[in-house]
Amino acid sequence: MSxxxxxxxxxxxxxxxxxxxxxxxxAEAAIALGxxxxxxxxxxxxxxxxxxxxxxxxxxKVLSPQIMAGTADLLVGFEAxxxxxxxxxxxxxxxxxxxxxxxxxxxxxxxxxxxxxDPIAEIKxxxxxVHAFDAMAIAMExxxxxxxxxxxxxxxxxxxxxxxxxLLDAILKRFSARKPHMVEANRKxxxxxxxxxxxxxxxxxxxxx
Amino acid sequence: MAAAMPQxxxxxxxxxxxxxxxEAVARAVxxxxxxxxxxxxxxxxxxxxxxxxxxxxxxxxxxxxEKVSLEVAIGAAFAGSRxxxxxxxxxxxxxxxxxxxxxxxxxxxxxxIAIADDVGLSSSQNEQDSRYWGRFxxxxxxxxxxxxxxxxxxxxxxxxxxxxxxxxxxxxxTRINHVKALVTVGERVAHAATGFKKEPARWVMTPxxxxxxxPLMFERDNALRAEAEVSPLNLVETGKDRRVGFVxxxxxxxxxxxxxxxxxxxxxxxxxxxxxxxxxxxxxxxxQLVVVEEVEPLVEMELKAMGIExxxxxxxxxxxxxxxxxxxxxxxxxxxxxxPQGASQHMRPLGRATPVPASVFPRPPTMCVACPHLGVxxxxxxxxxxxxxxxxGCYTLGAGHPWNALDTTISMGASMGIAMxxxxxxxxxxxxxxxxxxxxxxxxxxxxxxxxxxxxYNGGNVTVMLLDNRAVGMxxxxxxxxxxxxxxxxxxxxxxxxxxxxSLGVKKERIHVVDPYQLPVLFKTIREEIKVxxxxxxxxxxxxxxxxxxxxxxxxxxxxxxxxxxxNCVDVGCPAIHVxxxxxxxxxxxxxxxxxxxxxxxxxCTGCGLCVQPCAPEAIVHADLTKPMRLVRH
Numbered sequence: 001m002s003x004x005x006x007x008x009x010x011x012x013x014x015x016x017x018x019x020x021x022x023x024x025x026x027a028e029a030a031i032a033l034g035x036x037x038x039x040x041x042x043x044x045x046x047x048x049x050x051x052x053x054x055x056x057x058x059x060x061k062v063l064s065p066q067i068m069a070g071t072a073d074l075l076v077g078f079e080a081x082x083x084x085x086x087x088x089x090x091x092x093x094x095x096x097x098x099x100x101x102x103x104x105x106x107x108x109x110x111x112x113x114x115x116x117x118d119p120i121a122e123i124k125x126x127x128x129x130v131h132a133f134d135a136m137a138i139a140m141e142x143x144x145x146x147x148x149x150x151x152x153x154x155x156x157x158x159x160x161x162x163x164x165x166x167l168l169d170a171i172l173k174r175f176s177a178r179k180p181h182m183v184e185a186n187r188k189x190x191x192x193x194x195x196x197x198x199x200x201x202x203x204x205x206x207x208x209x
Numbered sequence: 210m211a212a213a214m215p216q217x218x219x220x221x222x223x224x225x226x227x228x229x230x231x232e233a234v235a236r237a238v239x240x241x242x243x244x245x246x247x248x249x250x251x252x253x254x255x256x257x258x259x260x261x262x263x264x265x266x267x268x269x270x271x272x273x274x275e276k277v278s279l280e281v282a283i284g285a286a287f288a289g290s291r292x293x294x295x296x297x298x299x300x301x302x303x304x305x306x307x308x309x310x311x312x313x314x315x316x317x318x319x320x321x322i323a324i325a326d327d328v329g330l331s332s333s334q335n336e337q338d339s340r341y342w343g344r345f346x347x348x349x350x351x352x353x354x355x356x357x358x359x360x361x362x363x364x365x366x367x368x369x370x371x372x373x374x375x376x377x378x379x380x381x382x383t384r385i386n387h388v389k390a391l392v393t394v395g396e397r398v399a400h401a402a403t404g405f406k407k408e409p410a411r412w413v414m415t416p417x418x419x420x421x422x423x424p425l426m427f428e429r430d431n432a433l434r435a436e437a438e439v440s441p442l443n444l445v446e447t448g449k450d451r452r453v454g455f456v457x458x459x460x461x462x463x464x465x466x467x468x469x470x471x472x473x474x475x476x477x478x479x480x481x482x483x484x485x486x487x488x489x490x491x492x493x494x495x496x497q498l499v500v501v502e503e504v505e506p507l508v509e510m511e512l513k514a515m516g517i518e519x520x521x522x523x524x525x526x527x528x529x530x531x532x533x534x535x536x537x538x539x540x541x542x543x544x545x546x547x548x549p550q551g552a553s554q555h556m557r558p559l560g561r562a563t564p565v566p567a568s569v570f571p572r573p574p575t576m577c578v579a580c581p582h583l584g585v586x587x588x589x590x591x592x593x594x595x596x597x598x599x600x601x602g603c604y605t606l607g608a609g610h611p612w613n614a615l616d617t618t619i620s621m622g623a624s625m626g627i628a629m630x631x632x633x634x635x636x637x638x639x640x641x642x643x644x645x646x647x648x649x650x651x652x653x654x655x656x657x658x659x660x661x662x663x664x665x666y667n668g669g670n671v672t673v674m675l676l677d678n679r680a681v682g683m684x685x686x687x688x689x690x691x692x693x694x695x696x697x698x699x700x701x702x703x704x705x706x707x708x709x710x711x712s713l714g715v716k717k718e719r720i721h722v723v724d725p726y727q728l729p730v731l732f733k734t735i736r737e738e739i740k741v742x743x744x745x746x747x748x749x750x751x752x753x754x755x756x757x758x759x760x761x762x763x764x765x766x767x768x769x770x771x772x773x774x775x776x777n778c779v780d781v782g783c784p785a786i787h788v789x790x791x792x793x794x795x796x797x798x799x800x801x802x803x804x805x806x807x808x809x810x811x812x813x814c815t816g817c818g819l820c821v822q823p824c825a826p827e828a829i830v831h832a833d834l835t836k837p838m839r840l841v842r843h
Contacts, residue, residue: 069566
């Protein structure tokens with residue numbers, strides 16, 4: 001958390017991945033604890049596969065909704081190159097939770113641009129910590145690729161200034177209201193995400209050792 | 210999407226809700242007892258009407274364009290109902306013809322017009338400052354700085370509108386419309402319509418009538434200015450660091466408070482007419498005055514004209530948002546301080562320089578998987594000796610890769626008139642060039658019909674591609690008169706485009722309705738029609754993939770062994786097709802070519818079959834659904 005008692009979380013990915021919904025659920029969890037919160041993104045044409053970066057700021061009182069470069073407490077990347085694109089938004093030494101999925105846009109497919117070889121290494125070279133895992137594969141294993149969103153939320157759960165249960169409650173509340181048959185699957189996806197985050201941090205320690 | 214939205218029960222009063230600015234306005238419109246609301250979709254304003262349409266006790270419509278939406282709201286206000294209309298900034302350019310006379314008649318029922326400026330151009334063709342309309346049309350303007358204010362100001366605006374019998378403009382920006390923040394909501398209070406009272410001297414704006422109303426407008430200006438001087442919406446926050454005092458409004462206000470918490474600041478919530486004397490008194494309490502306003506220096510110029518010294522656009526950019534990363538260095542420079550290291554020393558204790566973003570490929574918006582426009586642009590990209598006049602909508606993306614098949618875009622419906630001008634103004638060198646215009650169904654009905662009529666009437670040689678996908682695609686698939694559905698998903702008459710253009714005078718044999726997934730037919734039809742030296746209309750008839758009308762088909766996959774790397778399917782531009790391998794080869798002719806071997810992401814593919822058609826080796830086949838669906842990785 002920065003000096004101003006406002007927590008800055010940046011969630012990034014591409015249009016259609018559920019970035020904005022995930023951030024909204026996170027905001028609802030913060031609000032449930034009595035925080036003020038503001039969530040913003042510029043995503044006018046994001047539905048068309050463009051870049052989405054969703055800013056969430058919460059704390060006793062939030063003024064500007066925008067996170068400034070170098071001040072994000074946590075960066076959550078739903079896609080590998082997008083995590084790399086936005087890593088400068090993190091505070092020095094900050095943590096990136098990222099899905100290793102590589103979603104390649106047509107401009108790369110037609111050969112106009114290159115997809116970065118190793119986004120994780122690029123991010124680490126800038127001094128940030130990385131917890132990386134394949135959220136889509138985890139979701140597919142659980143039987144529905146759309147659970148990837150909840151896997152990502154689960155991965156965030158142990159890096160927030162409030163207990164994981166608060167976030168889980170916010171997720172389940174949303175699904176109870178809209179898709180009650182998906183509640184159990186989402187609970188599992190949440191736990192799988194927490195597990196993936198723990199494992200990725202463990203494997204990192206092993207590497208270091 | 211409006212079509213699928215059921216009627217919902219509004220949250221009870223006193224609930225604290227996380228609402229976007231648009232949702233907050235919608236709630237306030239409903240609570241205010243507004244009876245009629247109209248809009249044409251446009252980012253970032255769309256959700257206001259979309260959400261209003263879900264509330265009970267209020268008539269809501271998608272109008273055919275912004276001018277009509279304002280006229281509907283005006284009529285309702287004349288009938289003594291509270292009414293509301295919303296539009297994006299460029300929408301008011303269309304609606305302003307009505308606005309500029311509405312200011313003379315005023316209203317009976319409260320009328321609130323929300324205009325959403327796309328500061329930062331998230332999805333617009335320009336960045337214009339709608340605060341000019343308050344000055345131009347002599348109308349009061351409120352500018353909220355977050356969702357709670359958007360909610361409160363909308364309610365105040367209805368009361369104010371009725372008190373002064375004047376429409377009120379609520380000026381928002383993307384950073385208000387689309388930011389979600391907490392709002393404490395209240396009760397709805399019904400307002401019955403008071404009824405239309407005949408009063409020709411007021412409602413019939415002939416020259417004689419209008420000339421009598423103009424002095425009344427000037428009197429109203431004075432009353433509004435007096436009101437702005439004392440309005441609690443224009444508030445001063447004191448601060449102990451008096452070296453710089455700020456005057457600001459809208460989202461810039463929050464950025465000012467975030468960046469300079471110790472500085473005195475004056476917030477313009479009721480920003481037109483400008484409360485000059487209030488600002489003059491405030492200026493006297495600080496060493497220097499800085500006006501922080503996004504886009505144009507309106508307030509700054511008015512202050513300077515009134516002899517109040519201030520800084521503004523001499524130190525701040527005239528384009529885009531004024532976030533803390535811009536404000537802090539600008540003010541440090543003004544004060545002769547070293548520029549802050551990083552975004553903020555306050556927030557960045559380590560005091561490092563602002564980090565530089567990593568260099569990553571751009572990710573421009575693309576057309577959707579299986580979009581019916583893909584076939585059209587694939588075909589257009591194969592044609593030579595052609596100039597393509599484009600329009601506003603998803604199909605504007607045809608200007609991008611891999612098609613590069615769109616040569617102009619200006620404003621809603623402009624593809625028609627511009628094509629006409631390209632035809633009539635052609636140079637000798639261009640005498641054999643074919644002129645083609647591309648326009649969508651909703652844009653055609655919004656403002657394109659008149660342009661086509663002009664082409665027909667004045668003998669233009671233009672081939673018109675009317676891409677009817679039954680929805681306003683770019684803003685999320687809203688209904689329009691070509692959808693056969695209304696804002697609540699109710700059945701409505703559906704425009705028959707072939708009959709419509711025929712009745713405008715296009716010859717029957719020059720009108721073709723084509724399935725855009727049938728590439729050979731599409732190609733043949735376009736190639737024949739561009740040769741004919743008169744106006745033709747080619748209508749495509751497949752729905753937007755985002756609306757319920759679109760039915761998914763069995764996905765396709767690539768048989769790896771059969772793919773020859775020709776890359777024809779890649780030229781279609783579907784985001785579900787991925788190049789997995791490139792290989793340079795020398796052809797027998799000695800020419801070097803790059804082969805592109807592909808895969809199809811079967812989880813994304815909806816089986817439209819466009820990519821199958823240009824695949825000579827027949828390497829693309831229906832996926833075996835008994836096997837796990839393929840996620841393409843690189």
